[in-house]
Amino acid sequence: MKSKFSPPIGKITQIKGRCISLIGNDIDTDRIIPARFLKCVNFDSLGKSVFKDDRETLKGKHPFDLEENKNATILIVNSNFGCGSSREHAPQALMRWGIKGIIGESFADIFYSNCIAIGIPCLTLPKKSIQEIQKNKDNKFLFLEIDLKNSLAKSKDLSLKLEIKESSRKMFLLGEWDATATLLENESLIENKYKDLPYLEFNSDLL
Amino acid sequence: MSQDTLFDKVWDLHKVSQLPGGSDQIFIGLHLIHEVTSPQAFGALKDKKLKVKFPDRTVATVDHIVPTDNQSRPFKDNLAEQMIETLEKNCLEHKIRFFNIGSGNQGIVHVVAPELGLTQPGMTIACGDSHTSTHGAFGSIAFGIGTSQVRDVLATQTIAMNKLKVRQIWCDNKLSKGVYAKDLVLHIINELGVKAGVGFAYEFGGPAIEKLSMEERMTICNMSIEGGARCGYINPDEKTFSYIKNKLCAPKNKHWDKALTWWKSLKSDENSIYDDVIKLDASKVEPxxxxxxxxxxxxxxxxxxxxxxxxxxxxxxxxxxxxxxxxxxxxxxxxxxxxxxxxxxxxxxxxxxxxxxxxxxxxxxxxxxxxxxxxxxxxxxxxxxxxxxxxxxxxxxxxxxxxxxxxxxxxxxxxxxxxxxxxxxxxxxxxxxxxxxxxxxxxxxxxxxxxxxxxxxxxxxxxxxxxx
Incomplete structure (x- = not known):
């Protein structure tokens, strides 16, 4: 593994780093982290197992094994990335490998929520722009700065308008993506809701 | 934007607040947990020095890691044993009801909750498992969440989420002999594609859906997620109510009558508005x-x-x-x-x-x-x-x-x-x-x-x- 992992904290306004391209649509979370690695009671050791089976199949030629991608932090993917299982182990494994932000054509819903909840911004670009970045071999695009304030991806000679759900963007800028504290601020509203829901009374016999 | 669908009604009922970022804070009526996606959530709770807010709204079972040949303890697989022990410890410590092996009620979480009568119309149901959409078969709004959201539900009984759009999938006619709910849902996913459901809840309706048993309806809603829809549901009807009646955790006596009146009020209105409508002919589906x-x-x-x-x-x-x-x-x-x-x-x-x-x-x-x-x-x-x-x-x-x-x-x-x-x-x-x-x-x-x-x-x- 690379340098010691430290999780993101607080406001996230920009991510700078080298890009790593992973080509393919509908890459599911079973592929990101195969189920046998879910036998754990913490996420600590997941980084080394990210894409384990795909990497073994490609015998060192998988993007996550290439020397040039060793210090990459921005993952570039195609459509419906992270479909399938709700396992948060998938973004946790990516994050522990070194990924700090993901740019793609589109993301599966649960994977997207999981990324937001652990501080990985997921942004989208049209298919054409993604393919341009993925095809590029001359390193021009390979170093990007994601600017969340202005929703831009910038490099030396490029500026691309990124799309991100406004609620997610605000959560990163406000430092409220780790939602527990924000949710707890409404404790009295939560308690009122608990009392008001019609079905809690129906279920009072057993619950 | 959808209006007056069951999804709208249940979502609005459970909305606690709008958060500063703009997403909704949604109350989770029933939280189901299992051994794979909960240990880190309990760990985070401990780190944050928080308690489980409403232990009566969370129910646990063990399913993913259990051996199917010999279930005597300790399990042969040390890691599997460690996971079940962690769940046992967490449930005991936080006073959460746990249906363990040998209880007579253990099993796959999405099989167990309906057969115990825990799954009911009008509820919001969340679980750290993508197939939570299964419970939508009863007219609940049910979806999978990740471990950080499991933590949030344990600590606050709520999550931050953006409201989904609603697509009605209308299935005409009926399935022919030898063709089952599984064939229909595979057919739907093939027709619409695996990412068509991203950002949507799927409402399955029409004569072919109405004719299905509750268990067949569960098969349909279960695989909504394979079509990209985090949530899939079916409006409740008499089949729904009679399936729930007399189950262990079903409302009893005067509570049953009250529940029934409320459940009947939940279905999508005749003139409700959908973000999208798809129609297909179920009689054309083959195995x-x-x-x-x-x-x-x-x-x-x-x-x-x-x-x-x-x-x-x-x-x-x-x-x-x-x-x-x-x-x-x-x-x-x-x-x-x-x-x-x-x-x-x-x-x-x-x-x-x-x-x-x-x-x-x-x-x-x-x-x-x-x-x-x-x-x-x-x-x-x-x-x-x-x-x-x-x-x-x-x-x-x-x-x-x-x-x-x-x-x-x-x-x-x-x-x-x-x-x-x-x-x-x-x-x-x-x-x-x-x-x-x-x-x-x-x-x-x-x-x-x-x-x-x-x-x-x-x-x-x-x-x-x-x-x-």
Whole structure:
């Protein structure tokens, strides 16, 4: 593994780093982290197992094994990335490998929520722009700065308008993506809701 | 924006606030947990020095890692033992009801909650498992969440979420003989694609859906997520109410009458507005089998696997990947592809009605000598009922192994795994690369009846030839 992992904290306004391209649509979370690695009671050791089976199949030629991608932090993917299982182990494994932000054509819903909840911004670009970045071999695009304030991806000679759900963007800028504290601020509203829901009374016999 | 659908009504009822970022804070009426996605959430709670807010709204069982051959403790697999012990400890410490092995009520979380009557119309239901959409069959709004959101539900009984759009999927006519809910949902996913549901809740309706039993409806909603929809639901009706009545945790006596009145008020209004509507003819659906590496890559039993040029440019990339991984030829018939392993079980098709249908196909028949076949009941209740009806004996006489309840080879977190590039006929929900425990294993998804037919012939077969 690379340098010691430290999780993101607080406001996230920009991510700078080298890009790593992973080509393919509908890459599911079973592929990101195969189920046998879910036998754990913490996420600590997941980084080394990210894409384990795909990497073994490609015998060192998988993007996550290439020397040039060793210090990459921005993952570039195609459509419906992270479909399938709700396992948060998938973004946790990516994050522990070194990924700090993901740019793609589109993301599966649960994977997207999981990324937001652990501080990985997921942004989208049209298919054409993604393919341009993925095809590029001359390193021009390979170093990007994601600017969340202005929703831009910038490099030396490029500026691309990124799309991100406004609620997610605000959560990163406000430092409220780790939602527990924000949710707890409404404790009295939560308690009122608990009392008001019609079905809690129906279920009072057993619950 | 949708209006006056069941989804709108239930969402609005559970909305606690709008958060500063703009997403909604939604109250979770029922929280289900299991051993795989909860330990880190309890760990985070401890780190943040927080308690479980409403322990009465969380229910636990153990399913993903349990062995299906020998469930005596400690488990042979140390890591699996550690996971169940952690769940036992967390439930005890936080006073959460836990249906453990041997309780008579353990099983796959999405089989257990409905059969206990915990799943009810009008609830919001969340669980750290993508197949939580299953519970939508009862007219609840149910969706999978990740571990950080499990933490949030434990600590606050709420999550931050953006409201989904609603797509109505209207299914006309009825399924023909030998065609089941699994075939219909595979057909829907094939028609719409695996990412069409992103950002949507799917409302399944129409005559073909109304005719389905509650267990068949669960199969449909279960696989919403395979079409990209985090949530799928069906408006509740008399079948829903009579399924729930008298279940262990169902409302009783005067509470039942009150519940019924409220449940009847929940369904989507006649003139409700949907973000999108799709109509299809259920009578045209054939027994359906997947041939690729996404649940959308399927064909009817009498069809050929498509040629590459038949795919849209968007689907071609995954199709090429699928041909390479599966080693099938474009244009090849799906029928007669040899299978080596047959698996009946999972939260999609591990219920008593699934076992009854498969047993009917297998009665007085023997499975092929080239096939290893096993049936894993979805829960202890399913297993006990099957034994009471003598189904276990029919399975055993045919050559199937009869196992203990759990998720088993749907995702192969226990020792039930494919070996090498074996081909499995599976009643589960995902045919992803490596899903069934071997990095080169190949999964063909189909109905339990079709798995039984494949087991008998040792190859993909049309079950309608067995049930004339």
């Amino acid at each position: 359906t089998v997947t041939w690729g590496i996404t649940p959308g890559q399927s064909v009817g039993i009498n069809q050929q696997i498509p040629l590459l040029e038949e795919f849209s440019p968007n689907d071609k990339l995954v199709a090429e990947e699928a041909f390479e991984y599966m080693s099938f030829e474009p244009g090849q018939s799906i029928k007669d592809i040899p299978v080596e392993v047959c698996f009946i079980g999972s939260c999609t098709n591990g219920r008593i009605s699934d076992l009854r249908i498969a047993a009917k196909v297998l009665k007085d028949k023997k499975i092929s000598k080239n096939v290893k076949a096993f049936v894993v009941p979805g829960s202890e209740k399913v297993a006990n009922e099957a034994k009471r009806e003598g189904l276990d004996q029919i399975f055993k006489d045919s050559g199937f192994q009869w196992r203990e309840p759990g998720c088993s080879m749907c995702l192969a977190m226990n020792s039930d795994k494919l070996i090498g590039n074996q081909v499995s006929a599976s009643s589960s929900n995902r045919n992803f690369k490596g899903r069934q425990g071997s990095p080169s294993g190949r999964t063909l998804l189909m109905s339990p009846a079709m798995v039984a037919a494949a087991a008998i012939n040792g190859k993909v077969s049309d079950v309608r030839e067995f049930i004339k």
